[in-house]
Amino acid sequence: MRKLRCWVGGLLLSLAALASSAAEVVIGQVAPLSGVLASTGEQMVLGGKVYFDAVNAQGGVHGAKIRLQVEDDGYKVDDTVRLTRAMLDRPEVVALFGFAGTANIAQLLADKVLEQGGAALVAPYTGGEVLRTPFNPWIFHVRAGYADEAEHMVQQLATLGITRIAVMYQDDGFGKAGLAGVEAALERRQLKLVAAAGYERNTDNVDSAVQTIRAMDAQAVIMIAVNKPAAAFTKRYREQGGGARLFNISVVDPAEIVKLAGLKNAHGLAISQVVPYPYRPQLPVVREYQQLLKKYAPEAEINYTSFETFLGAKVLVEALRRAGPQPTRARVLRALESLQGFDLGGVTLNYGPNNRVGSRFVEVTVIGGNGRLMK
Numbered sequence: 001m002r003k004l005r006c007w008v009g010g011l012l013l014s015l016a017a018l019a020s021s022a023a024e025v026v027i028g029q030v031a032p033l034s035g036v037l038a039s040t041g042e043q044m045v046l047g048g049k050v051y052f053d054a055v056n057a058q059g060g061v062h063g064a065k066i067r068l069q070v071e072d073d074g075y076k077v078d079d080t081v082r083l084t085r086a087m088l089d090r091p092e093v094v095a096l097f098g099f100a101g102t103a104n105i106a107q108l109l110a111d112k113v114l115e116q117g118g119a120a121l122v123a124p125y126t127g128g129e130v131l132r133t134p135f136n137p138w139i140f141h142v143r144a145g146y147a148d149e150a151e152h153m154v155q156q157l158a159t160l161g162i163t164r165i166a167v168m169y170q171d172d173g174f175g176k177a178g179l180a181g182v183e184a185a186l187e188r189r190q191l192k193l194v195a196a197a198g199y200e201r202n203t204d205n206v207d208s209a210v211q212t213i214r215a216m217d218a219q220a221v222i223m224i225a226v227n228k229p230a231a232a233f234t235k236r237y238r239e240q241g242g243g244a245r246l247f248n249i250s251v252v253d254p255a256e257i258v259k260l261a262g263l264k265n266a267h268g269l270a271i272s273q274v275v276p277y278p279y280r281p282q283l284p285v286v287r288e289y290q291q292l293l294k295k296y297a298p299e300a301e302i303n304y305t306s307f308e309t310f311l312g313a314k315v316l317v318e319a320l321r322r323a324g325p326q327p328t329r330a331r332v333l334r335a336l337e338s339l340q341g342f343d344l345g346g347v348t349l350n351y352g353p354n355n356r357v358g359s360r361f362v363e364v365t366v367i368g369g370n371g372r373l374m375k
Contacts, residue, residue, distance in 0.1 A: 024065045028087035029097045032075035036228045039256045044098050047309030053296045062325040080104035088117030095332045096121040098309045102128030103173035114138035119329045123312020128177040142312045143274035144360045150181030152362040164194045166218035168209045171198035178224030204232040220245040231260030238265040250274050258371045269367045278307035285345030314344050
């Protein structure tokens with residue numbers, strides 16, 4: 001009898017474990033939680049987690065709780081590929097979410113990691129054109145591309161009569177994508193760059209770029225850079241007397257720029273943005289973001305990066321709902337394709353069988369005298 005009771009008890013525990021595992025949906029995220037992009041990576045994870053926590057508190061999706069499995073790639077391409085392969089080897093992972101790095105994700109495409117795994121990647125934190133053209137079915141973008149950002153910045157400068165434009169860029173797929181976007185925007189206006197100066201990925205060695213651009217007497221400098229090198233260039237360029245207007249593409253944290261470069265140097269830096277201004281609760285989705293951030297991460301500050309991945313999390317959760325109970329990778333992908341004219345709360349995204357770019361929204365903000373972003 002004792003053996004029978006033990007056997008029954010063991011069976012019940014096994015069934016309970018199966019029920020528990022069946023009652024969750026696993027999402028995989030590889031993010032740069034160390035290295036030069038660490039502060040951005042933390043915000044990327046936070047924005048998704050806040051929304052997933054809120055959904056789980058309401059019972060999850062079709063009764064299943066969302067579990068976000070996060071791994072740190074340190075912004076290193078080889079680690080991104082290795083960690084993603086390992087995630088996709090686990091059948092319970094139904095989708096990928098919020099990766100970073102044009103070169104990192106481009107390598108996933110080149111190595112056919114996403115294709116072989118059959119999983120969608122939702123809301124990557126990059127606007128690289130190589131991830132959009134030629135069309136691939138695996139990546140669902142929430143943000144506009146770097147070409148869209150470059151066009152917007154160049155248009156603003158051209159309107160002001162500024163024609164002597166230089167680019168400081170990260171010498172990899174990310175930086176070259178942004179550089180190509182600026183060159184194309186200038187060519188449409190019969191203009192050319194006065195200088196293009198690169199720096200090595202995963203460093204802030206920008207002294208050579210500072211010297212090259214200062215020597216060409218540019219009126220404006222567009223930086224295709226991440227936090228630390230962008231801050232280093234801003235600081236050294238200003239301290240050496242550089243007076244050009246400074247712009248940076250969207251993938252930087254203004255608070256980190258101010259901290260590293262100093263407010264005196266960072267004041268006036270313009271940053272293009274690919275999601276609406278998150279600091280004023282004028283849109284329903286901004287109000288929702290602010291409320292849930294305060295509830296689930298009360299120590300955290302409002303941030304463009306966490307707001308962007310919050311939007312991406314809303315997209316993914318809606319796809320999980322449409323995929324039905326016990327979603328598979330294929331069902332999630334088809335559900336994402338069905339999100340045409342999907343209103344997140346004042347922000348509308350459009351996907352389809354032949355469209356993976358949900359939004360083309362771009363606007364420019366500026367770091368003000370108090371260190372905060374102004375529209």
